[in-house]
Amino acid sequence: MRIREALALGKEFLVQAGLPPEEALIETRVLLGHLLGLKPLDLYLYLERPVSEEAFRELLEERARGVPLAYLLREVEFYGRVFTIRPGVLIPRPETEILVEAVLSEDLPPGPILELGVGSGVVLITLLLEGRFSQGIGVECRAEALSVARENLARYGLAQRLLLVRGDWLSPIKASRAFAAVVSNPPYVSREEWKELPREVREYEPPEALDGGPDGLDYIRRTLAEARRYLRPKGKLFLEIGYNQQKAVENLAQQEGWRVKFYKDLLGYARVGVFA
Ligand SMILES: C[S@@+](CC[C@H](N)C(=O)[O-])C[C@H]1O[C@@H](n2cnc3c(N)ncnc32)[C@H](O)[C@@H]1O
Numbered sequence: 001m002r003i004r005e006a007l008a009l010g011k012e013f014l015v016q017a018g019l020p021p022e023e024a025l026i027e028t029r030v031l032l033g034h035l036l037g038l039k040p041l042d043l044y045l046y047l048e049r050p051v052s053e054e055a056f057r058e059l060l061e062e063r064a065r066g067v068p069l070a071y072l073l074r075e076v077e078f079y080g081r082v083f084t085i086r087p088g089v090l091i092p093r094p095e096t097e098i099l100v101e102a103v104l105s106e107d108l109p110p111g112p113i114l115e116l117g118v119g120s121g122v123v124l125i126t127l128l129l130e131g132r133f134s135q136g137i138g139v140e141c142r143a144e145a146l147s148v149a150r151e152n153l154a155r156y157g158l159a160q161r162l163l164l165v166r167g168d169w170l171s172p173i174k175a176s177r178a179f180a181a182v183v184s185n186p187p188y189v190s191r192e193e194w195k196e197l198p199r200e201v202r203e204y205e206p207p208e209a210l211d212g213g214p215d216g217l218d219y220i221r222r223t224l225a226e227a228r229r230y231l232r233p234k235g236k237l238f239l240e241i242g243y244n245q246q247k248a249v250e251n252l253a254q255q256e257g258w259r260v261k262f263y264k265d266l267l268g269y270a271r272v273g274v275f276a
Contacts, residue, residue: 035052071087121152186223187218223237249270
C-alpha cells in the first residue's frame with residue numbers, strides 16, 4: 001500500500017469507528033507519520049512511498065478500540081517538550097501546565113521541590129528544566145510510572161538532580177521542613193464523576209492515578225493535613241484540583257489553617273490551589 005491509499009484508508013476506518021472526519025484525518029496523519037518516522041504534513045511529499053498495510057491496520061484497530069493516541073505513539077507533549085509515555089501511566093493533561101505555571105509564578109524560598117504522585121515525571125522534570133529548582137524528590141506508588149519517569153529523567157539528563165522514591169504519598173519522606181515547594185496533581189476524581197469519564201480514560205488509564213475516593217478529595221485532604229511539616233518557612237504547597245472543587249478545597253484549607261489562592265483555566269475554573 002502507498003501513503004496516498006493509507007491516508008484514505010485511515011480516515012475511512014476512523015470515521016467508521018465514530019470519529020468526526022476532521023479528527024479522523026488528523027489522527028490518520030499522526031499514526032501514519034509515527035509508523036514511517038515522518039512529520040504528519042510531510043506525508044504529502046511522499047505520497048507514493050510504500051507502507052506496511054498490516055502494521056498500519058493494527059494501529060488503526062487499536063485506536064478504533066479506544067486505545068488513547070498517546071499510548072499508541074508512546075510519546076506526549078507537555079509544556080513544549082516531548083516525553084515518553086506508556087500504557088499503565090497517566091497521560092499528562094494540558095491543565096497540568098497551569099500547575100507548572102503557578103509554581104513558576106510564585107515567590108518561593110531557595111530549596112528543593114517535592115512532588116507527590118510523579119506519574120511520567122513531566123511536572124518535576126519541567127520545573128527543573130525551566131530553571132526553577134536545582135534539585136527535587138518525587139514519590140510515586142506504581143512501578144510502571146516510576147520506570148517511565150526514570151526514562152524521562154534520563155532523556156533530559158536529570159538523573160543526578162532528581163531522586164525518585166517508591167512509596168505511599170508523604171510517608172517515605174522525613175518531615176524535616178526541607179522543601180521550598182510541595183507540588184501535586186493528585187487523584188481527584190469522585191466516584192460519581194468516574195462513571196461520566198470517557199470510555200478511553202476509564203478503560204485504558206490507571207484508576208489509581210484518578211480515583212480520589214468517594215468525594216474526590218481524599219488526597220487533597222490528606223495533603224493539606226500533612227504537607228506543612230515538609231515546607232521551609234515561606235514555602236508553598238501547590239495542588240491541582242477538579243474544576244468543581246474550589247469551594248470544598250477552600251473549606252478544607254481553612255480548617256487546616258492555610259491561606260489559599262487559585263489559578264484558573266481558560267474557562268475560568270479554579271484548577272490550581274496555592275497554599276501558604
Ligand atoms: C493524577 S496522576 C499525576 C501524574 C503526573 N504527576 C501528571 O501530572 O501527569 C496521580 C499520580 O499519583 C500516583 N499515586 C496515587 N496514589 C498514590 C500514593 N498513595 N502514593 C504515591 N503515589 C500515588 C498515581 O500512580 C499517579 O501516577
